Structures are given as C-alpha cells and as structure tokens.
Amino acid sequence: MLNNLTQRLSRVVKTIRGEARITEANVADMLREVRLALLEADVALPVVREFTARVKDKALGQEVVGSLSPGQALVGVVHKELAALMGPGAVGLNLAVQPPAVVLMAGLQGAGKTTTTAKLAKWLIERQKKKVLTVSCDVYRPAAIAQLQTVSQQAGAEFLPSSPDEKPLDIAKRAIAHARAHHIDVLLVDTAGRLAVDAEMMREIADLHAALAPIETLFVVDAMQGQDALATARAFHDALPLTGIVLTKLDGDARGGAALSVHHVTGAPVKFAGVSEKIDGLEAFDPTRMADRILGMGDVVALVEEAQRSVDIQAAQKLAQKVKSGEQFDLNDFLMQLQQMNKMGGLQSLMDKLPAEMQARAGQADMDKASRDVRRMQGIICSMTPQERRKPDLIKASRKRRIATGAGVQVQDVNRMLGQFEQMRDMMKKMKGGKLFKMMQRMGG
Ligand code: GDP
Numbered sequence: 001m002l003n004n005l006t007q008r009l010s011r012v013v014k015t016i017r018g019e020a021r022i023t024e025a026n027v028a029d030m031l032r033e034v035r036l037a038l039l040e041a042d043v044a045l046p047v048v049r050e051f052t053a054r055v056k057d058k059a060l061g062q063e064v065v066g067s068l069s070p071g072q073a074l075v076g077v078v079h080k081e082l083a084a085l086m087g088p089g090a091v092g093l094n095l096a097v098q099p100p101a102v103v104l105m106a107g108l109q110g111a112g113k114t115t116t117t118a119k120l121a122k123w124l125i126e127r128q129k130k131k132v133l134t135v136s137c138d139v140y141r142p143a144a145i146a147q148l149q150t151v152s153q154q155a156g157a158e159f160l161p162s163s164p165d166e167k168p169l170d171i172a173k174r175a176i177a178h179a180r181a182h183h184i185d186v187l188l189v190d191t192a193g194r195l196a197v198d199a200e201m202m203r204e205i206a207d208l209h210a211a212l213a214p215i216e217t218l219f220v221v222d223a224m225q226g227q228d229a230l231a232t233a234r235a236f237h238d239a240l241p242l243t244g245i246v247l248t249k250l251d252g253d254a255r256g257g258a259a260l261s262v263h264h265v266t267g268a269p270v271k272f273a274g275v276s277e278k279i280d281g282l283e284a285f286d287p288t289r290m291a292d293r294i295l296g297m298g299d300v301v302a303l304v305e306e307a308q309r310s311v312d313i314q315a316a317q318k319l320a321q322k323v324k325s326g327e328q329f330d331l332n333d334f335l336m337q338l339q340q341m342n343k344m345g346g347l348q349s350l351m352d353k354l355p356a357e358m359q360a361r362a363g364q365a366d367m368d369k370a371s372r373d374v375r376r377m378q379g380i381i382c383s384m385t386p387q388e389r390r391k392p393d394l395i396k397a398s399r400k401r402r403i404a405t406g407a408g409v410q411v412q413d414v415n416r417m418l419g420q421f422e423q424m425r426d427m428m429k430k431m432k433g434g435k436l437f438k439m440m441q442r443m444g445g
Pocket of ligand 1: 107108109110111112113114115116193248249250251252273274275276277281
C-alpha cells in the first residue's frame with residue numbers, strides 16, 4: 001500500500017530523527033525531499049504546497065527548535081500535518097436517525113461503488129448487528145443490478161430488485177417504503193456512475209439525494225486515479241453535500257495521491273478504505289494510523305507523546321539529583337521507576353505502538369511474562385515497611401518470609417526482586433547522575 005511514498009518518506013524520517021539541531025538549511029533539505037515524494041505520489045500541487053508551508057512554519061517554531069530532541073519533534077510535526085491532510089481523525093458512519101438510515105453511494109463507474117456497498121453491508125451486519133437492505137438505482141446497466149444482487153447475497157444483506165424500466169427516483173421511493181415496512185436499520189443505495197463526470201448524472205444523483213434525504217452521502221473514489229480523482233471529487237462535492245469518502249483499491253500499488261488530497265478538496269472525512277476485492281476487504285480509515293504507515297513508523301508518535309505526558313519530570317530530576325549527590329538509591333526509587341513504566345501504559349501497550357517488525361522480534365510470550373514480573377515486583381515492595389524500603393540491606397530471612405506472605409508470592413520471588421534492585425543500584429552508581437539525568441530528560445523532553 002502506497003509503497004513508494006512510504007519508502008521515500010521513511011528514509012526522510014530516519015534522517016531528520018537523528019538531527020541534533022534544526023536549522024533553516026536542514027529543514028529546507030527535508031522539505032525538498034518531502035515535496036518530491038508527495039508529487040511523485042501524485043498528490044495535487046496545491047495540497048503539497050500548503051502542506052510544506054505548514055510544516056515549515058512549525059519546524060522553525062519554538063515547539064521544535066526549543067525541544068530537547070528537535071529531530072524527533074520535527075518528525076512529530078510532519079506526522080501531525082500528514083494526518084491532518086487526510087482528515088480530522090477517525091470518523092465512523094453516522095447512523096443516528098430514525099431507521100431506516102439511508103446511505104447514498106456516489107462515484108464514477110468502476111470506482112468500486114457496488115463492491116463497497118456490499119462490503120459496507122457486511123460490516124454493518126457483522127459489527128453493528130444491523131438489518132441491512134441494498135438497492136440499485138443504476139437503470140442503465142442491467143448487469144450492475146445483477147452484480148449488486150450477487151454481492152449483497154454474499155454479504156448476507158437483503159436485496160430489493162429493481163428494473164431498467166423504472167425511473168431511479170421511483171426505485172428510491174419504493175426502497176424507502178420497503179425499508180420502513182420491513183424494519184430495516186440501514187438502506188444502502190447504489191447509484192449509476194459514468195466513465196467521466198457529466199451534467200446529467202450529477203442532476204440525477206442530486207435528485208436522488210433530495211428524495212432520499214440520506215444521513216450519509218459517501219463519495220467512492222479509486223485511489224489509483226491519481227490527479228484525476230481531484231477533478232471528480234470537486235464535481236461531486238459541488239453537486240452533493242458529501243458526508244464521507246471511501247478510498248478504494250488502496251491495496252494496489254496506487255501511488256496514493258488521491259488518499260492525500262481528496263479530503264483537502266472536499267472537506268469530507270475519509271471514512272473507509274477498500275483494501276481488497278473480497279467482500280471483507282474494508283477498513284475503517286484513521287488518518288493517524290495512515291500517517292504512521294506512510295512514514296513507516298508504527299505508532300511511534302503516540303509513544304513519544306505518551307512518554308512526554310506521563311513521565312513525572314520532577315520525580316526524575318529528584319532521582320537524578322539524589323544519585324549525583326552520592327545518596328543511596330533505595331527501594332522507593334526503584335518503585336518509582338516501576339510506576340513510571342506502568343504510567344506509560346504498561347509494557348504491552350508500549351509494544352503495541354512499535355512498528356510491526358520490532359514487535360515480531362520481541363515476541364508476545366516474553367511481553368506477557370515481563371508485565372507480570374513488573375506487577376509482582378511492585379506488589380513485593382508495597383508489602384514492605386518504609387524502613388525496609390529505605391534500607392533494603394536490613395531485609396533478612398524472617399522479614400523476607402513476612403513480605404512474601406503479604407505480597408502473596410514465594411520467598412524466592414522476593415530474592416529475585418532484591419537481586420534486580422541491586423543490579424539497578426550498581427548501574428546507578430556507575431552512571432553518577434549526569435548520564436542518567438540526560439537519559440531521563442530525553443524521555444520527558
Ligand atoms: P462501480 O462501477 O463503482 O460499482 O465499481 P465496482 O464495484 O464494480 O468495482 C470495479 C472493480 O474494482 C471491480 O473489479 C472490483 O472488484 C474492484 N474493486 C473495488 N474495490 C476494490 C478494492 O478495494 N481493492 C481491489 N483490489 N479491487 C477493488
């Protein structure tokens with residue numbers, strides 16, 4: 001999916017992430033690379049211009065230049081703007097009306113309207129337990145009606161037959177009446193497309209829109225269409241109040257321009273992406289996740305933000321100060337470290353945000369065990385008296401037994417925890433504060 005763009009942009013990300021200083025010169029270098037990558041992916045020129053202008057503005061602002069890790073902060077800016085290009089966030093279907101909720105499908109012939117109608121039907125039936133009816137208003141191509149019938153059956157949706165002799169508006173009215181009579185939750189209306197935008201088609205779909213009063217009007221667009229997608233999007237946007245976009249064929253080696261420009265042109269959020277010909281090849285679209293993918297970075301940005309939000313800087317500084325002044329690192333400090341780890345959402349949620357290849361390397365079983373170990377260690381420290389926490393060397397056999405009982409663990413678990421604590425204490429002594437403080441600052445950045 002969008003392979004070329006991903007390859008180019010992840011290379012840029014790798015370079016800037018390592019930059020210790022952000023200057024006008026290296027921002028200009030980066031933006032040149034980004035601009036080329038976007039243009040090559042067929043993103044429309046005005047979109048590229050606006051995007052790079054926004055990134056440039058922020059890149060030289062205090063948020064980045066004043067940050068302790070400017071390269072990382074700059075990656076954050078690129079990521080945020082890229083996501084913003086694709087919409088305001090993940091937006092699902094709005095079905096909050098007196099049933100039947102009507103969803104009108106619009107788009108050119110071949111965009112994937114019929115396929116998407118069936119995919120949506122399956123989605124609504126399986127994930128939202130809705131009763132779904134489909135109908136085709138494409139009276140120009142009998143094959144289109146038959147195709148919708150076939151895929152609707154595959155999806156397990158009810159299908160209302162229509163005929164080329166009927167007028168599209170009559171079919172629409174009949175479908176609404178049928179849906180009401182049969183307690184349908186969602187009525188999906190497939191419409192006729194043309195190979196290119198034409199006035200008659202636009203008038204027809206505008207009339208259908210007026211008659212059906214759909215809660216959702218989805219513009220279905222082929223991601224492989226490149227620059228042409230924009231003119232089409234503009235025409236549909238002018239004719240209809242679009243509420244959402246479905247990008248199809250994102251699985252192909254689409255250059256992806258449409259994905260990055262269609263929201264910009266129409267103002268409507270991308271709600272779904274088609275990722276295969278199969279009936280379950282539909283994904284809810286999330287601009288942030290898409291930006292993650294395009295930048296080849298897993299959910300690393302969320303990870304950094306979470307670390308910044310949750311690491312208690314004051315506590316970290318106090319600890320660093322303590323180590324620096326030669327004061328002893330005790331079990332209270334160790335507990336604080338474990339708690340910081342938990343605040344960041346625990347090991348598993350950290351793992352989930354890593355890029356896929358890194359996750360695979362770390363292995364699931366190990367993570368579960370590591371999470372359990374951390375919780376157990378916390379439990380053990382919490383079963384100690386304040387004095388024991390300050391002076392762990394006081395903890396002899398009888399105290400260990402008491403602590404183990406209190407924490408519901410074995411004595412050897414207490415011993416293991418103390419061993420790990422001692423290792424950490426040795427490391428702290430070696431670091432003598434300076435290096436540790438830098439490390440923690442970077443985390444809290
Ligand atoms: P319509 O004319 O807009 O109704 O388009 P169709 O639903 O008939 O789709 C046109 C072609 O695109 C068909 O061959 C579909 O199988 C294919 N298609 C639709 N969506 C996707 C998708 O997300 N991925 C892939 N690979 N093919 C798709």
